[in-house]
Amino acid sequence: MTQDPVDVLIIGAGASGAAVAWSLADTRMRILCLEQGGTPDQNTFPTTGRDWEARRAGDFALSPNQRCLPEDYPINDDASPIKVTNFNGVGGGTVLYAAHFPRLHPSDFRVHTLDGVADDWPVDYQTLEPFFAENDRMMGVSGLAGDPAYPAGKSPAMPAAPMGRSGRKLGKAFNACGWHWWPCDLAIATEDYDGRAKCINLGACISGCAQGAKGSVDLTYWPDALRKGVELRTHCRVREVTIDDQGMATGVVYFDENGAEQFQAAHVVVMATNGIGTPRLLLNSTSKQFPDGLANSSGLVGKNLMFHPYASIQGVFDDALDGHNGPHKSILSQQFYETDPTRGFVRGYTFETSRGLGPVATALTGMNWGLVPWGVGHHADFRGLQDRVTSLYAICEDLPEEHNRVTLDPVLTDSDGIPAPHIDYTLSENSKQMLAHAIARGTEVMEAAGAKHVETAAPIELAGWHLLGTARMGMDPARSVVNEWGRAHDVRNLFIVDGSIFVTSGGANPTSTLQALALYIADQMKQRLANLFD
């Protein structure tokens, strides 16, 4: 069935799709967003029950392959040491994210100029600055102004979330090492903010925030965008973007909530389906003009996948810390963020704390480490770990490499029969060196903090939550998929606004930058409305 054409069709209601929908709504154009999942219901989130930790391995598992809900699509990530995590529904990844909200640094946009690796971005920090600020206001960011790891000008709207005993302990340890640390910027309301109730320290941000304190876009951008007239159609999975003989996008074919195939015509198509979903959709959109996938004349669609390899450094202490009580993230350190050639690798990483564990995670982690046995010793040794573990994660910059890529799996399909993504990914030597450095420095911090036992791991397997680079932006159509304002080089009415357009990954959580970029692209579209397709 064919539906009336819309002016702008956005695919995906996650972090970037929501921001673009909200911004473009100013134009009063007819805007429709198609989202494959439903709208999450906070009343059913795990922390409303005593089985909250068990549900993290069930319907709130981080991996779609483990959740297997109707709105999920399978991902073949067997050929990657890092497995993909996501959330498919209104809010996208922000429903499950930890809401750590650092920006990339000015240097991240100039890596080729500064370090001779990868490519510079076609935009810079300064250009994005007003959009960072607008996004911070919409998402509701808490934190502490004055972080010397950033240019002046960041001023979070709300006071920083509690560092807790674990944050204080690690902060003192960073001081003892003479290294930078700072309270995290978090998209978490620490005061009642714009209709959101303040954080009550449930400590389960990555299982969804039942309190609604966390800035997930189903609670931030979407209510406003809907009020401004944007239409959001849920349980609609797009199979392909269609084009006409002139190579212009005409709309999309999708399966509606009853599984019926539909065609939706549109004058402009905006893709916001993330660094895995976007290349999957482009590669599934083949035609005479684009036999290798839509907007893929460069051959780069799906290539240069970047994840941010994570290292974990977990310490066991004698004294009681926070357990799971409080937002996951409390402080960060960017001591090793910028390139230092003496370290044996280029670029760098952020340390972020991860507060502590609930009782189930404590027991399972202890068993995994061999510190909590089966049998009579279980109870005493459990008590030795209860509320006594805290962690540092290192978020390492992942440089783009074409062999790290998303293709279509020859066998696997989703429930609508659409070919599923297949991931090939290996760690680079640079990443391995960086992970080793992070583990050594992180262990020093834990020891300075007085940890009596330290456990490390790298890369963390279930940490493919930053999905970047698979439809990169750039000025040169031979070396990029979209231009400097997000328009596909090959298709003049197709835009991409999600994490796939990142040129490099930086060494920090990406969502703040990703949404600022989406707002910037929306702004460029608004400024160029009269000649958008020239």
Next chain:
Amino acid sequence: MTTQPSHPFSTAEQKAMAAIVGQIIPASDEFAQPGADDPEILNDILTSGAALQGRLATALATLVGKTLDASQAADFRQSFPCAAELIQTLTVQCYYRDARVMLALNIDVRPPFPRGYVQEPNDFSLLEPVRRRGEIYRKVL
């Protein structure tokens, strides 16, 4: 009237499950905690693990009719590592949400929401050394 169990484990499998989970987390007089083979906790394990019955059947069959000791439990763990890990996870998930266990561990017997938890206020004087050292980001022209 008899009620149907809300899980597919046979009587023999239930006994085998009780034997192994009681070895993973036995009752403790010292800490006044039940074992994971306590009837209520066992029932939670069997109900919550209903979907796993097929994957556990072969391993559980080797335990039928046995009274386990620690060394036999260790043998089971070595012979059936995947099944043992599934049972371990299930056991821990159910054990640590039992009200008696939570009380014994000084954990409030309630879900985290809606009451939440209290955290101590921040002390930003700790940041003095960081502020003193000044800017550390790389300037870009």
